[in-house]
Amino acid sequence: MTVSPSPRIYLSPPELTGRELALLGEAVASGWIAPLGPQVDAFEAEVAHRLDMPHALALSSGTAALHLALLALGVGPGDTVWTSTLTFAATANAIAYVGATPVFVDSDPASWNLDPGLVADGLDRAARTGALPRALIGVDLYGQCADWEPIARACRRHGVAIIEDAAEALGASYRSRPAGSLGDLAVLSFNGNKIITTSGGGMLLGAARSAIDRARHLATQAREPVRHYEHRDIGYNYRLSNLLAAVGRAQLADLDRRIAARRAIRARYREALGDLPGWSFMPEAGYGRATFWLTTATIDPAVFGASRDEVIDRLAAENIEARPVWKPLHLQPVFAGAPVLRGEIAEGLFRDGICLPSGSGLTPPAQDRVIEIVRKRS
Ligand SMILES: *Cc1c(COP(=O)(O)O)cnc(C)c1O
Numbered sequence: 001m002t003v004s005p006s007p008r009i010y011l012s013p014p015e016l017t018g019r020e021l022a023l024l025g026e027a028v029a030s031g032w033i034a035p036l037g038p039q040v041d042a043f044e045a046e047v048a049h050r051l052d053m054p055h056a057l058a059l060s061s062g063t064a065a066l067h068l069a070l071l072a073l074g075v076g077p078g079d080t081v082w083t084s085t086l087t088f089a090a091t092a093n094a095i096a097y098v099g100a101t102p103v104f105v106d107s108d109p110a111s112w113n114l115d116p117g118l119v120a121d122g123l124d125r126a127a128r129t130g131a132l133p134r135a136l137i138g139v140d141l142y143g144q145c146a147d148w149e150p151i152a153r154a155c156r157r158h159g160v161a162i163i164e165d166a167a168e169a170l171g172a173s174y175r176s177r178p179a180g181s182l183g184d185l186a187v188l189s190f191n192g193n194k195i196i197t198t199s200g201g202g203m204l205l206g207a208a209r210s211a212i213d214r215a216r217h218l219a220t221q222a223r224e225p226v227r228h229y230e231h232r233d234i235g236y237n238y239r240l241s242n243l244l245a246a247v248g249r250a251q252l253a254d255l256d257r258r259i260a261a262r263r264a265i266r267a268r269y270r271e272a273l274g275d276l277p278g279w280s281f282m283p284e285a286g287y288g289r290a291t292f293w294l295t296t297a298t299i300d301p302a303v304f305g306a307s308r309d310e311v312i313d314r315l316a317a318e319n320i321e322a323r324p325v326w327k328p329l330h331l332q333p334v335f336a337g338a339p340v341l342r343g344e345i346a347e348g349l350f351r352d353g354i355c356l357p358s359g360s361g362l363t364p365p366a367q368d369r370v371i372e373i374v375r376k377r378s
Pocket residue numbers: 060061062063064087088090091139165167168188189190191200201202
C-alpha cells in the first residue's frame with residue numbers, strides 16, 4: 001500500500017482570483033500586446049490611487065524600479081546610499097548598478113526595520129565629516145513599515161533623498177498613511193511570491209512628476225520624442241507588459257482580502273505557538289498596521305530545545321517550505337568590506353529567525369500541519 005504524500009506547502013505561493021483570464025482576454029482582444037497600453041495605464045492609476053501617490057510607472061520588476069529610482073535622483077559613482085542591512089539583496093544590488101557605494105544600517109528590534117536613532121545619529125555624524133549619502137533606501141520588511149517619521153526628519157535635515165522599498169509591504173500602513181507613500185520615491189514588487197503578483201513586475205511611485213517622467217523615459221530605451229531614433233542617455237527596456245498589467249489589476253482588486261488573510265494566518269500562528277518557550281514573533285510596531293506578508297519569528301535554541309535550522313529541516317521532511325530570515329547584506333560575500341553601522345541586531349535576527357508558510361491561500365488544515373510539526377519538537 002502506498003501512502004500518498006501530503007501536498008507541498010510553500011512559503012508564499014502565487015494565488016489567483018479567478019478574474020485574471022477575463023482581464024487578460026480583454027487585453028489580448030484590444031491588440032495591445034506591448035509594454036504599454038490601456039491595462040498598463042489603468043494599473044498605474046489604480047495603484048497610485050490606492051497609495052495616494054500622484055505618479056506611478058509600471059515596470060518589469062521591483063529591482064528595475066529601484067534602479068530607476070536611483071537614476072532618477074541622479075545617484076552615481078562616488079555617491080553613497082544608506083540602506084537596511086536586513087533585506088533582500090535586490091535593494092543593495094541597485095546601488096551597485098549605478099556605481100554608488102552602499103552603507104548598511106542595523107535593525108531596530110521593535111520593527112526589524114532601519115533603527116531610526118542609528119540613522120539620525122549616523123547622518124548627524126556624517127554631516128560633520130562631509131560624508132553624507134545622496135539617498136537612503138528604507139525597507140518595509142515582511143509587510144511592516146519602518147518608523148518613517150524620525151527617519152524622514154533626519155534625512156530632510158541633511159538633504160538626503162528618500163526611497164521607500166515597499167516591495168514586501170503593499171497594503172501596510174504607517175500612521176494611517178499607506179506603505180509606498182512615505183518617501184520621495186517608492187518601489188513595489190509584483191514577483192510571484194509577493195502579496196499580489198503579475199508573475200514578474202514592479203512599480204515606481206513618486207510625489208514629483210519630474211522624477212517619474214525621467215524614469216519613464218529611461219525605462220523606454222531613453223528614446224527622445226522626435227521622429228528618428230535619438231538618444232541622449234543610456235536607456236533600459238524595463239516597462240511592464242500590457243498583458244501582465246491585466247493580471248495585476250485582477251490581483252489588486254483582491255488586495256484587502258489578502259491582507260486580512262495574511263494577518264489571520266499570523267494571528268493563528270501566535271495563538272498556537274505563542275506559548276512555546278524561546279519563540280518570539282516579529283513585533284507589530286504601534287505606529288502602523290502590518291500586512292505580515294510573511295509570518296516571522298525568532299527561536300532561541302537554548303530555551304526551545306531546537307535551533308531554527310532544525311525546525312526548518314523538520315518541516316522540510318514533511319514537505320513544508322520554511323526559510324531563514326534574510327541574511328544581512330554586510331555578511332554577504334558580494335558586499336564584503338562595505339561600511340556598516342552596528343549590525344548585531346540583524347545578525348541575531350538572521351541567526352535565529354524563521355519565515356513560516358504565509359500564503360494568502362493557506363488553509364487552516366494546512367496551517368495546522370505546520371503548527372503540529374513545530375509543536376512536536378517542544
Ligand atoms: C522582492 C523584493 C525586491 C525585488 O523585487 P523584484 O520584483 O523581485 O525584482 C526588492 N526589495 C525587496 C525588499 C524585496 O523583497
